[in-house]
Amino acid sequence: MNFRRLSAIVVKELRQMRRDRITLAMIVGIPVMQLILFGYAINLNLRGLSAGVADQANTAASRAVVMDMVATGVVKPTxxxxSPQELMERLRRGEISVGIAIPPDFERRRYDGREAVQVLVDGSDTVVQSAAVQLAQMPLDNAPTANTRPLRTGATSLGAGQIGVVSFYNPERRSAVNIVPGLIGVILTMTMVLFTGVAIVRERERGNMELLIATPVSRSELMIGKVLPYAAIGLIQTTVVLALGVWLFQVPVRGGVLDVYLAAVLLILANLTLGLLISTKAQSQFQAMQMTFFVFLPSILLSGFMFPFAGMPKAVQWLAEVLPLTHFLRLIRGIMLRGAGLWELWPDVLALLAFTTVMMTLAILRFRKRLD
Structure with a gap:
């Protein structure tokens, strides 16, 4: 072992690493990113869940109940x-996560010791469901009365009354029901961005760029031509995950299958155009894969797939709104689990279309049919 030659190799690698900005950014950036995301952005204690209130009693006591629930910070009336039917419709469209329904005979129910308040919750997110159960167990009014009766499991005393929790879309609280639809988006994000991220770089490394330069193919034609084959692959992946989810885990598809595929197409195109933009920046396939990792890590952590979106600080939520996976998760869970139509979730559809347009435009503007 010649330590002089060994030290020369070590110095050479360090200098090469210093010139590689992507690798240098990963050395420092990944630990910093994970520390900030897990320490600041990730919070399992949900606060400020969007809630609708149907107070049909409209008495001083019923309003006090709502105020006590809001005071916990778990819900935020929007x-x-x-009527409760309107709350259920809002839940189905994903506009709220929790509904508080107080019937017209609230005072009589309270006096008789019957269920006086219902908390309606979107059970497609098991974390939100758990937060709603905790909300229903809060001691609102423990004043003893002669009519107090034993409470059933999951209810809590409201004077002599009760708060009941009604969970929709996943009453069994099966984690697969929540995870499998999200896995479609995670897999498409990981593969689609990576596939097109190395597309242009691979042409350059294999020497095919000279042939493309010699052809009359325009920049737009080349970019779109790179996207379309991978879009078909993405639909195949969607079919595989969807079929296995229904077969192995009995995940329901309450909405239209066509809407599921249209939502998948929106995410596929968004990720493919993002990959193309990365491909115009990267100098090698390895760099393209490194840059893809920087996109994938925030997507899986901030989109609401692993951790509850409502538990994140507002600044992080604004950042997450830029990620295509965030909007796709709302679409796919709304369609598959709540039976919503794609047109009812139009804000997330428009967000994905806008993202695709911006990324494709930037990729076309950055790409040049030359070797340098």
């Missing part, structure tokens, strides 16, 4: 409904 609108007032006239």
């Amino acid at each position: 609108f007032s409904a006239t």
Whole structure:
């Protein structure tokens, strides 16, 4: 072992690493990113869940109940409904996560010791469901009365009354029901960005760029031509995950299958165009894979797939709104688990279309049909 030659190799690698900005960014950036995300952005204690209130009693006591629930910080009222049916419709469209329904005979129910308040919850997210159960177990009014009766499991005393929790879309709280639809988005994000991320770089490394330069193919034609084959692959992946999810885990598909595929197409195109933009920046396939990792890590952590979106600080939520996976998770869970139509979830559809347009435009503007 010649330590002089060994030290020369070590110095050479360090200098090469210093010139490689992507690798240098990963050395420092990944630990910093994970520390910030897990320490600041990830929070399993949900606060500020969007809630609708249908107070049909409209008495001083019923309003006090709502105020006590809001005071916990778990829910944040966003609108007032006239009936529980309206709350259920808002839940189905994903506009709220929790509904508080107080019937017209609230005072009589409270006096008789019957269920006086219902908390309606979107059970497609098991974390939100758990937060709602905790909300229903809070001691609102423990004043003893002669009519107090034993409470059933999952209810809590409201004077002589009760708060009941009604969970929709996943009453059994099976984690597969929540995870499998999200896995479609995670797999498409990981593969689609990577496939097109190395597309242009691979042409350059294999020497095919000279042939493309000599052809009359325009930049737009080349970019779109790179995307379309992988879009078909993405639909195949969607079919595989969807079929296995229904077969092995009995995951329901309550909405239209066509809407599921249209939502998948929106995510596929968004990820493919993002990959193309990465491909125009990377100098090698290895660099393209490194840059893809920087996209994938925030996507899986901030989109709501692993950790509850409502538990994140507002600044992090704004950042997560830029990620295509965030909007796809709302679409796919709304369609598959709540039976919503794609047109009812139009804000997330528009967000994915806008993202695709911006990424494709930037990729076309950055790409040049030359070797340097």
